[in-house]
Amino acid sequence: MKEKKRIAIVSTYDELCGIASYTKALVDNLRNHRSEIIYEVFNLDQFLLKSKSKSARLAANKYIDKIAVTLSGYDHVNIQLEYGTFGVLDVDILRRLRKIVKSSRSLSVTFHTIFYDDDDKRKFKFNLTAKKSSIQRRFLNLLEKYEKKKKLTLIVHSFYDYRYFKERLGFGSVEHHPLAYLSPHEVSVINKSS
Template sequence: MVQTGDDAVAKKLLIVSSYHRACGIAQYVEALEGPLRLQADCEVEIVPLPVDIFRAQSNYARKAAKQQLAEIIKLVRSADVVNLQLEPGLFGLTPFSIWRRIGAIIDASKRVIITYHTVPQMEGERVSLNPRGLWHFLRSWRGNFVFDRLFKKVRNNPQKFRHIVQTSREARNFALIGLSTETIFHQPLSFLSRQERNVIDESRIKMEVSERYNIEGKKFLGCFGFLNEYKGIEVAVRAMKYLPEDYHLLIVGGLHPEGILRHTIDQPYIKKLMNEIEFTDEEEISSSNLIERVHFCGALGNREFNEVMLACDAIILPYAEVGQTSSGPAAMALDLARPIYCSRNQCFKELDRYQPGMLAFFEVGNHVELAEKIRRSDGTGKERVAARGAYLERYNVESRAALYLLAFENLAR
């Protein structure tokens, strides 16, 4: 609080983020909002980014984007500290428009906390002369274009900034590229508050979910999040062929709005999953028709998403290695104390460092190993249960909110 005569004037934290839309970052900010307001002595305001307008390319959209940015800048100037939830794609389509908007927000801010949902890759993306390889290279180049300019601003005025990353690895890497360690904070993602967890009725929810999908008395496995090539859901589908018939797989999520091909009903990743489910080789080990054991639940709202995850006996995260720094579904599964089977990629190895032993790993793409570990209940052993409990005591949305307020006080004093 700042004293002005006899009046106490609260300082203001402004969060600039996607908000109330189908987006993992929006969901994260919505989860953070309640605990942040409860703990804060400052005023907390959230300004939603007009993501669709920022990414559109028509002349009308550019004019609207300019107007929207001006309104955001006006709010930014009034705040003591601005928190930028940084995922470059939220701010536009081209690196030039992305940086123009991010740079304008930073220039208008008195102090800035940057939450990094994407970080620059220490290993450069190699050029591969195929459509997918070129797309990844261009995406990497776009990110580097933005981060090079961002870090130049940071180095010119380091005390204006505080940085929040999702793993200790990112914190170390930021220090290696010249950011002051005292300005870097790290903690894994979290979504559910203690109050939300305490009112959960697991037995009732599991019964309701089993009735909803007509799978009473079965074992549920779940894959969660946007349907995307790197999520590796086909690995979970293949593993189902090596599991007993009472195992069912719930696939929760839809195509990312920005990943839907226009003017066609043929969506490549959906088609790939359909081929995995419908294809039957008589010589292949298969318990029964996968059509009856794999269930597409669609894109669910936050509450129903959480309920289906809670009802699952285990969560499967068979991701590819794409340089990802965090996983919303993994964080939510830990909030709900669910057993997790995940690919042994860098993202999940870093997450496991916060509480070794809480995750059950299998090699990227190895559906046979995944099925074997599920059969022997590798994710539900006493040591893993204890590790997940210890993790949740230390890392939760309340401690995440406290981290923001620590960074805020660090800057606003």
């Protein structure tokens, strides 16, 4: 008998937010594949991760450390990425994402927000969105290093975003999954009319 693949999803989950509802739709889909996979959602504690006091930030880092240790036992990890769900300060967000990325054997990242600038990620020309795009650039640099060693898939919600990551930034494995909850029949009707 074939061993089931173990998949971890790192996301907000119990909150009333778009990412949590997207993750719940994803989990509903995964339930159809129970014979092939085992999955677990690691709910990002927003109260803890968004706290700014020094003691709370240290507790949040330990919380992410515990998750990262557990993730190393999974075949694949998916991050439902909205930078703010990992903290308030860039330094905390990147530290926490780095821990999760480094502990993952195989990784996919679903980008719910993308910051664009006119340059690619290897150049540091700042524009009006410099602060926001700076955290993304640093995260993409981390993913670029990861991609050279392990399996990485980037998931976006539009064909434009797909082309940005694939053609402009040069990532190897990029998929685009429209942000819509449609039945397979509805998808086939739309595809036939396109």
